[in-house]
Amino acid sequence: MTAVDGSTVRDPDTLRADMVRALRDRKAIASEPVAAAFAALPRHRFAPDAPLDLAYDIHRTVPVKRDEQGLETSVMSAAHLQAVMLEQAAVEPGMRVLEIGSGGYNAALIQELVGCDGAVTTVDIDRDIVDRARRCLDDTGYDRVRTVLADGEAGVPDGAPYDRIIVTAAAWDIPPAWIGQLTEKGRLVVPLTLCGTTRSVAFDRDGEGLRSRSYCLARFVPIQGEGAAEERKVALRDGIALQTDDKRVALEPTALDQAFDTPRLARWSGAAYDLPDELELYLTLSLSRPARLHAAEYLVEQGLVDASALLGVPALVADGSIAYRTRRENENTGGFESGVIAHGNRAETLADEYVALLRRWARDHRRQGAATFRYLPGNVPSPLPQGAVQKRHGIVTVTWN
Numbered sequence: 001m002t003a004v005d006g007s008t009v010r011d012p013d014t015l016r017a018d019m020v021r022a023l024r025d026r027k028a029i030a031s032e033p034v035a036a037a038f039a040a041l042p043r044h045r046f047a048p049d050a051p052l053d054l055a056y057d058i059h060r061t062v063p064v065k066r067d068e069q070g071l072e073t074s075v076m077s078a079a080h081l082q083a084v085m086l087e088q089a090a091v092e093p094g095m096r097v098l099e100i101g102s103g104g105y106n107a108a109l110i111q112e113l114v115g116c117d118g119a120v121t122t123v124d125i126d127r128d129i130v131d132r133a134r135r136c137l138d139d140t141g142y143d144r145v146r147t148v149l150a151d152g153e154a155g156v157p158d159g160a161p162y163d164r165i166i167v168t169a170a171a172w173d174i175p176p177a178w179i180g181q182l183t184e185k186g187r188l189v190v191p192l193t194l195c196g197t198t199r200s201v202a203f204d205r206d207g208e209g210l211r212s213r214s215y216c217l218a219r220f221v222p223i224q225g226e227g228a229a230e231e232r233k234v235a236l237r238d239g240i241a242l243q244t245d246d247k248r249v250a251l252e253p254t255a256l257d258q259a260f261d262t263p264r265l266a267r268w269s270g271a272a273y274d275l276p277d278e279l280e281l282y283l284t285l286s287l288s289r290p291a292r293l294h295a296a297e298y299l300v301e302q303g304l305v306d307a308s309a310l311l312g313v314p315a316l317v318a319d320g321s322i323a324y325r326t327r328r329e330n331e332n333t334g335g336f337e338s339g340v341i342a343h344g345n346r347a348e349t350l351a352d353e354y355v356a357l358l359r360r361w362a363r364d365h366r367r368q369g370a371a372t373f374r375y376l377p378g379n380v381p382s383p384l385p386q387g388a389v390q391k392r393h394g395i396v397t398v399t400w401n
């Protein structure tokens, strides 16, 4: 198609075909039913105000709503992530599926997958979003999808049990209703946040709890309402912030800020630095006092903080001291070596603990998908088992293969 100014305008059908091809090439789409669902749906009609290129960009989200501070509370998720999560969910014809967090498009994809014998319910906490999703679904012929206005923390009892529950906002915990509303062989796909990073985890039921089948890094807007995250964040000074959801961590802003004025201790592990997502998960769950360190670019340029903190890096925080991961080129291998930077009175001790973990990961667990997550609902055992993370309604444990 050619525009009046002579430029090429790509029509939605071409963009859609390109999107499906790109999702297949990147292995986000791995099965024919998911490919067929993406090919069938006019994605741009669920983002009527967005430019076509944005609507069909596989990695970008489409903004839908922001709060008073300008933070996004609702987006149309990136097609890449939607495809990955639908593959994790393995939705089959005839299933009953609950989506938590609406928009319309993903629910319509699920409707394609369950077919006319299945049933899809999508619930959102925000009336504007439910109304918008309803309009888009009706306009595109997906009027069979049921839309519900409620806090998804309670699931949607009317319609349970579900074969699949797919959560599309970052959840800090797994409330009892999500497990209770799954069928015996049901699966929950949920972007679960642990110490500031989120992974889409596909859980199957395992006795009273859940056991993971797969996981991958994901970014989502945070869940609101009853289940909102229990996180603490402190700014140490302009451009340096720490966040944690671990009750054992004492975030002492004055002492930690002063620690950055003490000389930096650098320790090298001799171990390879690669598979950053997997290493990060291991560190987050293995550090005795985990937090996440964020730094602004100008402080990195000044040499105060290492570049690893630009996107957030797992940190060990204790007694007003801090240690966090860094890396350097390894001329022998052509790759990178991991290391630690530490500040404060206890820099030596923290660096020792951190380096020992870097070495253990490289020796024992350095591969994709080495972790198995378990969610155990109910009373939190005391003391908390090694490698376990305390949540509101239970604990997450991770074992390494």
Ligand SMILES: C[S@@+](CC[C@H](N)C(=O)[O-])C[C@H]1O[C@@H](n2cnc3c(N)ncnc32)[C@H](O)[C@@H]1O
Binding pocket: 073, 074, 075, 076, 077, 099, 100, 101, 102, 103, 104, 105, 106, 107, 123, 124, 125, 126, 129, 150, 151, 152, 153, 168, 169, 220, 221, 222, 223, 224, 225, 226, 227
């Ligand atoms: C990423 S958007 C959903 C995207 C959507 N599934 C799509 O088709 O692209 C996340 C949604 O979760 C909703 N949400 C946040 N907390 C919620 C809660 N407790 N219960 C239900 N919905 C919630 C937000 O209002 C937002 O619309």
